[in-house]
Amino acid sequence: MKQSLGAKILVGATPVWVIGTYDREGRPNLMTAAWVGVCCSDPPCIGVSLRKATYSYAAIVERRAFTVNIPSAGHVEETDYAGMVSGRDTDKWEFTGLTPARSELVDAPYVVELPLVLECRLIHTLELGLHTRFIGEIMDVKADESVLGEDGSIDIERMDSFFYIPGIRTYHRIGPFLGKAHSIGAGLRENRG
Amino acid sequence: MKQSLGAKILVGATPVWVIGTYDREGRPNLMTAAWVGVCCSDPPCIGVSLRKATYSYAAIVERRAFTVNIPSAGHVEETDYAGMVSGRDTDKWEFTGLTPARSELVDAPYVVELPLVLECRLIHTLELGLHTRFIGEIMDVKADESVLGEDGSIDIERMDSFFYIPGIRTYHRIGPFLGKAHSIGAGLRENRG
Numbered sequence: 001m002k003q004s005l006g007a008k009i010l011v012g013a014t015p016v017w018v019i020g021t022y023d024r025e026g027r028p029n030l031m032t033a034a035w036v037g038v039c040c041s042d043p044p045c046i047g048v049s050l051r052k053a054t055y056s057y058a059a060i061v062e063r064r065a066f067t068v069n070i071p072s073a074g075h076v077e078e079t080d081y082a083g084m085v086s087g088r089d090t091d092k093w094e095f096t097g098l099t100p101a102r103s104e105l106v107d108a109p110y111v112v113e114l115p116l117v118l119e120c121r122l123i124h125t126l127e128l129g130l131h132t133r134f135i136g137e138i139m140d141v142k143a144d145e146s147v148l149g150e151d152g153s154i155d156i157e158r159m160d161s162f163f164y165i166p167g168i169r170t171y172h173r174i175g176p177f178l179g180k181a182h183s184i185g186a187g188l189r190e191n192r193g
Numbered sequence: 194m195k196q197s198l199g200a201k202i203l204v205g206a207t208p209v210w211v212i213g214t215y216d217r218e219g220r221p222n223l224m225t226a227a228w229v230g231v232c233c234s235d236p237p238c239i240g241v242s243l244r245k246a247t248y249s250y251a252a253i254v255e256r257r258a259f260t261v262n263i264p265s266a267g268h269v270e271e272t273d274y275a276g277m278v279s280g281r282d283t284d285k286w287e288f289t290g291l292t293p294a295r296s297e298l299v300d301a302p303y304v305v306e307l308p309l310v311l312e313c314r315l316i317h318t319l320e321l322g323l324h325t326r327f328i329g330e331i332m333d334v335k336a337d338e339s340v341l342g343e344d345g346s347i348d349i350e351r352m353d354s355f356f357y358i359p360g361i362r363t364y365h366r367i368g369p370f371l372g373k374a375h376s377i378g379a380g381l382r383e384n385r386g
């Protein structure tokens with residue numbers, strides 16, 4: 001018997017991404033967002049939901065571009081901080097010690113110290129209520145060599161990324177390997193088929 | 194120095210959700226999706242991206258409703274299986290042993306055995322390319338008592354949910370607690386402020 005908890009955001013865990021933007025004057029900003037995710041494989045698109053009240057909201061509307069910077073656990077404090085204060089009245093770069101670098105593909109800065117960066121151009125804007133959904137086409141993904149495996153793909157252990165748990169508001173690391181996708185389910189077929 | 198990996202879906206990890214629908218004839222179906230996530234806090238909305246080729250796509254267009262069922266690691270095989278085959282020619286319920294139950298709030302079935310269920314009515318449809326984004330308003334969240342903590346909220350250890358890693362296509366459990374959100378970043382302020 002399932003228990004009703006009401007109409008709220010309880011979804012297990014969400015990603016935690018750091019969004020890089022330039023404001024109207026070209027000043028770089030960064031903010032942390034958890035209402036984010038992949039939207040489409042072709043063209044490769046990701047979505048980021050921001051409240052209108054955020055400083056980054058106006059920047060994305062103005063510049064029609066943003067970067068998504070995926071942090072490792074070693075930068076959990078900086079990531080959390082970037083979600084606690086507004087770039088309107090704080091220079092988060094100075095405070096966190098993180099460094100902005102200009103993307104050559106889109107009109108947005110990325111974070112030098114974070115290991116994985118997606119450079120996105122805005123292709124859709126959808127008003128939903130408290131949050132606005134920005135959908136960006138991924139123009140390129142750039143990674144630090146330190147998080148790449150021997151075959152050139154992302155090594156999940158080296159990446160050491162983490163999640164946000166809405167409701168209880170905690171961050172958790174990625175845990176142990178559980179199974180190979182599009183494969184472990186075939187065991188069912190063998191057992192029952 | 195960051196290395197370019199091209200325009201592709203490399204984002205660390207994504208959620209893995211099981212989507213419940215009724216087709217035109219009222220036959221329940223389920224499928225696993227990873228291009229999913231929270232979109233808005235108020236109204237509480239989540240997004241699910243499906244390819245037009247999926248059987249669930251037509252069902253959502255027809256019924257304008259779906260459920261999101263969030264699995265625990267104990268159902269990783271069933272979850273993977275539901276993403277490997279099409280409901281067009283397979284009864285995934287029979288095969289997995291999972292049981293559909295009719296939602297009283299939306300025109301979609303949920304999965305009895307999975308611990309957390311979001312009942313959603315379709316409020317937006319956005320064509321993006323290979324995938325279509327369905328945005329659903331959460332009408333209610335229902336949970337098994339077995340995943341609730343003493344305070345009535347979701348207990349992340351008991352929930353034992355897992356993630357999908359695009360690119361390498363593996364599932365990973367949630368790992369150790371890393372820090373309290375909207376809090377751990379304040380340490381930076383104390384250190385530098």
